[in-house]
Amino acid sequence: MKIKQFKDAPLSHFSYALVSNGEMALVDPSRNPVPYYKYAEEENAKITAVFETHPHADFVSGHLQISKETGATIYISEKVGVNYPHRSFDEGDSVKVGNVTIKPIFTPGHSPDSLTFHAFENDEHVLFTGDTLFIGDVGRPDLREKAGNMKAKRKELAKMMYHSIQNKFKDLPNDAKVYPAHGAGSLCGKNMSDADSSTLGNERIGNWAFKDQTEDEFVSEILKDQPFIPSYFGFDVDLNREGADNIQSSKYSIPLKLNVNNIDNELLVVDTRDEQLFKKDHLPNSINIMARGENDKFETWLGAIIEPDEQFNLVLEGIDNFDEILERVAKIGYEKQLKGIFTLSEKITNSSEAFDLLSFDKNKEKYTIIDIRNASEVLEGKIFENAHNIPLNELRKRIDELPKDKPMVVHCAGGYRSAAGSSILESEIDKVSVYDLSEDIKKYKS
Template sequence: MKIKQFKDEPLAHYSYALISNGEMALVDPSRNPLQYYKYAEENNAKIVAVFETHPHADFVSGHLQIQEETGAKIYISEKVGVDYPHTAFDEGDEVKIGNTSIKPLHTPGHSPDSLTFIAEENGKTVMFSGDTLFIGNVGRPDLREKAGNMKAKRVELAKQMYHTMQTKFNDLPDDTLVYPAHGAGSLCGKNMSDAASSTLGNERQGNWAFKDQTEEEFVEEILKDQPFIPSYFGFNVDLNRNGALNVQKAKYEVPVKLYVDSVEKEGITVVDTRDEKDYKKGHLLNSINIMARSESDKFETWLGAIIQPREEFYLVAESVAQMDELLERTAKVGYEKQMIGIITLSDKVSKSSDDFNLEDFKANKDKYTIVDIRNASEIAEGQIFENAEAIPLNELRDRADELSEDKPFVVHCAGGYRSAAGSSILENKFRNKKVYDLSDAIKEFS
């Protein structure tokens, strides 16, 4: 049994390939399957199975495309209620991949239909825990109240997670390797470790969810301080239940326009992915600056948090060379069908952002309406500026009317990335007001 872990850095998503005796299975694959195909070729293995732990909320899975292109069977719980060709796989079932035995455990808590897959060969035990057991924590229980075939309230799911942690893994040995679907940085849970894997023994020792506690204590702990839920999460659950389009076909159906100084559909949102400095020098009307300069920028998350599912938008690339990567990153969250076009800008674009005088701000903070767009959990830990008006970035488009308009705006976050998006949102809302981005100068105050 040979296992390869693949990491999608911006979404902190882990997927897996398992190879045994020339056969290969995938667990919770990303949207684009080419990396798995290359790995299968390198190992002279045939992809015969795709295992889905649950219908994911934070990314689009490529399971249907993989089935169509390789003939692999999709194994998923019957509780998910999918219509595409699949093999129902629930507790009590078993399948062989080469010499490896794979069995599912029903482990509800993150979702009511979650599975954990137990793989065994020659005395070695591995668990693919999906969004149930993370390294150092467990999956959040508050994502399935409005999406999916089986809807469940957060308290109900929190109680189910308690019983999962109390009962489902008791027969597994301490040296069982734990491979989760996410790591630190994912919004599918909180306070996750940076470690990519662990052992069940280590988790029993160090993970709070295994500690001796009452159901009431467990529920209180798991429900508190969970991160915000991006707009696209429910959309992705349903998209994964139905099965996504072939990613290559979907990406390259998006129209391309070069050297643009205006767009055909006025009033449509423009998502500008360039560095904030380039954006501020010149951009199109109705632009939101969601930067995608590298994998460390959480472009996918903030695209899906700020832009609504099915909302049309244009996407601005810095150059033609960046287009394929941006299409790929947009397709990860299933937003490629909403794109009217992907464009590069002409140097004639003249809409610019206001120049910010940092020294004046330092000396005269009371002359500005300071807008804190950090998440609610960050704000709860304390304000950076006294009398700042707090609206989390994912709510800013809907709640901007709540802000005082009698002074120029200064927008800040915790590190400088999100404030580029926040200030551009307010520029669109308050076109006759000065709007400034504190950007990474926030580090001088925090």
Template sequence: MTIKQFKDSPLAHYSYAVVSEGKMALIDPSRNPLQYYQYAEEQDAKIVAVFETHPHADFVSSHCQVREQTGANIYVSKLLGADYEHQAFDEGDTVKVGNVKFKALNTPGHSPDSITIVAQDEHRTALFTGDTLFIGDVGRPDLREKAGNMTAKRVELAKAMYDTMQNKYNDLPDDSIVYPAHGAGSLCGKNMSTDSSSTLGYEKKYNWAFQEQTEEKFVETILKDQPFIPHYFGFNVDVNKTGADNVQQTKAAVKLKLLTEKVESGITVIDVRDGDKYKENHLPNSINIMARNEDDKYETWLGAIVKPEEPFYLVVESVKQISDILERTAKIGYEKQLRGILTLPKEAFQTSEEFNLHDFREHKDNYTIVDIRNQSEVAEGKIFDSALTIPLNELRERANEVPANKPIVVHCAGGYRSTAGASILENFFHKTDVFDLSEDIKKFN
């Protein structure tokens, strides 16, 4: 079998194509299936199967679109209760694709309906572990308490993960290649390796979750210091259970408005330009979530700041960005709540106050400092002892906790998130100056 790994860097998501004898299977495909179709053409293969390891929380899958456009069968656990046409795929079930035999292992823990896809031919075994087994870690068990309509308690899932790690992989060869659905940078785990694959033997030796320990200790470790849960995670779980609409059609329905001078009051504007451009000229009620390149976690912060089904506009620097920003927005299923994509004329609408770093350095007590890093970051130590700590994903809802009697300075760890945080507080405080410490935070930490 030939295995190709596809990487979506901003979401640290891995998806896969397995080819054998002119037939192809996909595992955990991302929202836009065209990359898989192109690979199928290159391999002269027909896509006949799509395996979903679980209903994903951090991205929208294209499984239903692939079925519609290729005729492929979708295979998921019966525990998922999928609302789309599918075939149940649980322990004891097998599927042949060319010379490759696929079988299912029920591996609950990240979710009750998680499965590991075992692919075998005469040469090797590959394990597509979804969000169950990562390289160096395992999937977090705390998402389903808040993830849409498919709820499960975190402690119960943590115990299920303990059982999975103790028992489910024992009969597989140590040289099995482990292919997870995520790598370092994903919010679906906390200590993932930057490696994109491993072997089962290596993981059994070095992954903490395989080590001998009590259930109580395992549960305590896995639940400690998990990352925050963005607003969109539950929404994506529900979309993936139902099946998403054709992404080319939903993107095509988004309107474009050039040189826009105003939008309806009360509608949020997400400005994806560089922070300096934003500060020079932006529409009222804008939030600056930069999407300059793949290193900017635009998708995560869009889904953490803007709630599912909340209408919003996007502002881009140039029409050249439209295709890319639509693609990135659609990854998390937010394109249908997008009112339009805008460009701005050069004349200024609203500007941000220029920050006097020297004055701040000399007179910190004259400012209210707001630390918008995540709780786990703050737990490792504050950068400014007097700072008020409110994580960025909670800032819109908790802005009223920030006192308005002094100028406000917002900081994060490296400067990316503080542009968003400062713009949020600018919208809330109209008579108090709000400053973005930006990359100057590196001069203090």
């Protein structure tokens, strides 16, 4: 068998193509199927199967579009409860892709309907572990309390994960290759390795989840210090259960207008440009969520700041960014909320106030300092002792908690989030100056 890994860097998502004897299977594909189609052409292979380990929370899968366009069968657990054409695939079942046999292993824990796919040919064994087993970690168990066909409490799922790790992999060989759905940087786990694959033997040695421990010890460890849950996660679980619309037709139905001075509607504006361009000129009611390249976690913060049912407009730096940023919006299923895409004219004059760092440095007591890092980051140490901590994903809902008798200075850990945070406050608060400490925060970190 031949396996190709596809990486979506901003979401730290891995998907896979397995090729054998002219047939191709996809595992946990991203929403846009074109890269898989190109690879199928390169390999002169027919896409015959799409395997879904579970309904994902952090991205929209293209499984339904791929099935419609290629005739491939979708294999997914009956427990997910989907209505689109598929083949129920659960423990005890198997299917052949070329010369490779693929069997599902029921591995609940991240979700109550998670599967691991065991692919084997002769003495070669591969495990597509989805969000169950990561490299160095396991999937978080706190995402399915409010979404999906099967809902489960986090402690209940944590116990399921313990038993999945203890029992479901024990009869598999140490040299079985482990291919997870995510790597470091994903919010689907907390301590994932930078490695993109491993072996089961290496995970048995180095992954904390395989250590000899009681169920209570495991549950305590997996539940502590999990990262925040973006607003869009439950929305994407349900969208993946339904099956998303064709991405190309969804993306290109959104109106585009160039060189505008204003926007007719009063919807929120998400401005994707670099913070320096945003601060120089932007539209009213704008939030600066930068999308300059794959290192910017644009998808995560768009889906954390904007609610799944909230309509918004989008500002691009230029038309060269059009396809890429539309793709990133659609990756989390937010294109239906997007009502217009715009580039700005040079006549826009609304700007952010310049920040006097020297004055702040000498008179910090004259400012309200707002720390928008996550609670777990703050627990590791405050940067400014008297700062108000409201995580960025909660800021829009908690603005009323902030005193408004002094100018405000917003900071995060490196500068990316504070651009969004300061723009939120600037758009929502009148008669109080709002400043972004930006990358200057690094001067104050010990």
